[in-house]
Amino acid sequence: MKDVNKDLNLSVIKAFKLLDVYLNDKQAWGVRELAKKTGYNKTTTYRLLSTLEALDIVQKNDNDKYILGLKLFELGNLVSVHKSLRYYSRIPLENIAKEIKETVHFGVLNNSRVLYLNKVESPLGLKVSTQIGSSQDAYCTALGKVLLAFSSTDQISDYLKHVKLKTCTLNTIVSSDGLLTELKQIREKEYALDMEELELGLICIAIPVFNKDKKIVAGISVSGPSSRFKPENIQSYLSIIKKGAFEIEAHIRDYN
Amino acid sequence: MKDVNKDLNLSVIKAFKLLDVYLNDKQAWGVRELAKKTGYNKTTTYRLLSTLEALDIVQKNDNDKYILGLKLFELGNLVSVHKSLRYYSRIPLENIAKEIKETVHFGVLNNSRVLYLNKVESPLGLKVSTQIGSSQDAYCTALGKVLLAFSSTDQISDYLKHVKLKTCTLNTIVSSDGLLTELKQIREKEYALDMEELELGLICIAIPVFNKDKKIVAGISVSGPSSRFKPENIQSYLSIIKKGAFEIEAHIRDYN
DNA sequence: TAAAATCGTTTCATAATACGAAACACTGTT
DNA sequence: AACAGTGTTTCGTATTATGAAACGATTTTA
Incomplete structure (x- = not known):
């Protein structure tokens, strides 16, 4: 999390790095599991997930673990590249x-x-x-x-x-x-x-x-x-x- | 942008509200255009877009306007709901x-x-x-x-x-x-x-x-x-x- | 049955970061 | 030459994210 970057929104970067976890392991994750995977603090991870859940970017499954939400499906289908x-x-x-x-x-x-x-x-x-x-x-x-x-x-x-x-x-x-x-x-x-x-x-x-x-x-x-x-x-x-x-x-x- | 929310990452919300613009108008946008659409400050919009571009969430097209990037395509195809x-x-x-x-x-x-x-x-x-x-x-x-x-x-x-x-x-x-x-x-x-x-x-x-x-x-x-x-x-x-x-x-x- | 180990969640003082007006650089138009 | 558009950078300030610690609720272990 070094600031070699010029001047970017660090919490936005954190949010997407968290979503990147799903690119490697396509499974449902708990708060603590994602905190360990990303290296973020437990509270930070919790706050990020709550934010993303409010936006329908992630959602909880039947076991209260987080999976990717339908908003990402909607956005992904809008991608015009290729x-x-x-x-x-x-x-x-x-x-x-x-x-x-x-x-x-x-x-x-x-x-x-x-x-x-x-x-x-x-x-x-x-x-x-x-x-x-x-x-x-x-x-x-x-x-x-x-x-x-x-x-x-x-x-x-x-x-x-x-x-x-x-x-x-x-x-x-x-x-x-x-x-x-x-x-x-x-x-x-x-x-x-x-x-x-x-x-x-x-x-x-x-x-x-x-x-x-x-x-x-x-x-x-x-x-x-x-x-x-x-x-x-x-x-x-x-x-x-x-x-x-x-x-x-x-x-x-x-x-x- | 009122804080009726409990305790969420406001800049993450801003980032996704910006992406939401593309749900309504599926076109390429410039910095100032998106600033007007979202109601954000020009600098804020610029910083958000720079962040999202670094993450491949948006990318510039031939006219230097922003379109949704391939990372969203990748994430969207991972959505397991439905x-x-x-x-x-x-x-x-x-x-x-x-x-x-x-x-x-x-x-x-x-x-x-x-x-x-x-x-x-x-x-x-x-x-x-x-x-x-x-x-x-x-x-x-x-x-x-x-x-x-x-x-x-x-x-x-x-x-x-x-x-x-x-x-x-x-x-x-x-x-x-x-x-x-x-x-x-x-x-x-x-x-x-x-x-x-x-x-x-x-x-x-x-x-x-x-x-x-x-x-x-x-x-x-x-x-x-x-x-x-x-x-x-x-x-x-x-x-x-x-x-x-x-x-x-x-x-x-x-x-x- | 009690104790320990999980889990997610909330609190709050502090440190870190996002903010935005203003200035800048560049391009094309009047 | 002046103007009206772009996108971009700067920097002091106000806002916001941070994380250790405590909490309540389950589940697992002793």
């Missing part, structure tokens, strides 16, 4: 999911992470399921790698400077050189694969979505269990995903 | 929309208003389109009336005490007695109609969704232009919507 991406991606994603029968994701790079803007889940029982609005490390997912690959060289070197590549599985790329080579190959092939790099048994294909200036704005990925991703399927999957990407690109030519 | 309603309503709503080819809405009563939790738009060019997360007065919509009708008598009389029934069209019910009679009929028929009460040319059918205790938890509505809502269609529409309601009810039996 709104056209979200809007125009829906139907193409559904078409892809209908053909391939695997979960389809649509995301952008945000704060060095993949932010999922949209998804359509596989109709099958065994499937990948990610929450819209959640984010994931970029280096160990196909979607993240394809978004990185077509970023500027400055952005890529910045990414490597600030993000630690951690081992998720035996296949995870953990060296900067390894990732740079991988990104170069992705640029050449115009698609990315995640062969169990994030999680064992999980395979993922991703392709970029460009605007009219050939600048990357988003990516589409299809993911599922390795048992269903045979090498002979990947090419046909790619052409189906590319068809969806073309549809989206047709609508967002003025996106920047 | 999450299962939103989840289990999706496919039934899509099936209804596919059959009827009109826009289908799914909503609950929240703060005396209809809050739209989900929607599927009509595939036709001329269609009703409402924003998920937005809300609407209850008394002049079919969805609102059906949600009111099956509320407790206390809630209904409370509603009539606090909400002013304003004329939207010639058909709007503006008297308390008129609305009470209408709600009684809705309880008997188990569905509600909005015959151009909110907007001329706009017709809407709504039915309730109950939990296992026969308590209302949500409602489904189908809306479209009056030219496409012939009296002879309404009965067949109703049976299609009811089928969807049954599907949802099967999944939410423990909802309260």
Whole structure:
């Protein structure tokens, strides 16, 4: 809580840092639990929560623990950033999911992470399921790698400077050189694969979505269990995903 | 800004009241514009916006005006209230929309208003389109009336005490007695109609969704232009919507 | 059954912070 | 050249947030 900041409302910052707890642990919290998580005083936490509750930003559940309230749902749905991406991606994603029968994701790079803007889940029982609005490390997912690959060289070197590549599985790329080579190959092939790099048994294909200036704005990925991703399927999957990407690109030519 | 409140963080309240501006006017705002809208001092508004920008709650658009930021999108998608309603309503709503080819809405009563939790738009060019997360007065919509009708008598009389029934069209019910009679009929028929009460040319059918205790938890509505809502269609529409309601009810039996 | 350990909540003197008028820098218009 | 818009910074003052301690109510442990 040092004041390196110029001149900001500290209690507003505190309030949102408290809400940030919910980004990591999506559960209901008590006053003392949140006080411990945030490092705030118990009374401070209590006062913040009372304030947020009065505003319908948080609310108590059946066990008198705090959960995020409906006002945040209302505000979240008003966010106009990437709104056209979200809007125009829906139907193409559904078409892809209908053909391939695997979960389809649509995301952008945000704060060095993949932010999922949209998804359509596989109709099958065994499937990948990610929450819209959640984010994931970029280096160990196909979607993240394809978004990185077509970023500027400055952005890529910045990414490597600030993000630690951690081992998720035996296949995870953990060296900067390894990732740079991988990104170069992705640029050449115009698609990315995640062969169990994030999680064992999980395979993922991703392709970029460009605007009219050939600048990357988003990516589409299809993911599922390795048992269903045979090498002979990947090419046909790619052409189906590319068809969806073309549809989206047709609508967002003025996106920047 | 009177302190009738017990002991709350006033600047946190100010911050969210500022964000509330976006609920009414979904546009980009400058510092002075927001200061005028909120009644805050220009400097206060500037400091609040700088704080919120540092937290990614708002961000500047191309014209250096403030819009809601992606952090709100992330938080909004974490809201767990009504999450299962939103989840289990999706496919039934899509099936209804596919059959009827009109826009289908799914909503609950929240703060005396209809809050739209989900929607599927009509595939036709001329269609009703409402924003998920937005809300609407209850008394002049079919969805609102059906949600009111099956509320407790206390809630209904409370509603009539606090909400002013304003004329939207010639058909709007503006008297308390008129609305009470209408709600009684809705309880008997188990569905509600909005015959151009909110907007001329706009017709809407709504039915309730109950939990296992026969308590209302949500409602489904189908809306479209009056030219496409012939009296002879309404009965067949109703049976299609009811089928969807049954599907949802099967999944939410423990909802309260 | 008593004691201890939780929980959320309230109090209040003190320390910290938000406030806002005024001045400033910048841009585009008259 | 004067004016009318922006957003931004400064700084003394008035307001507000802070947190240790005490409180009441449950639940758990001895």
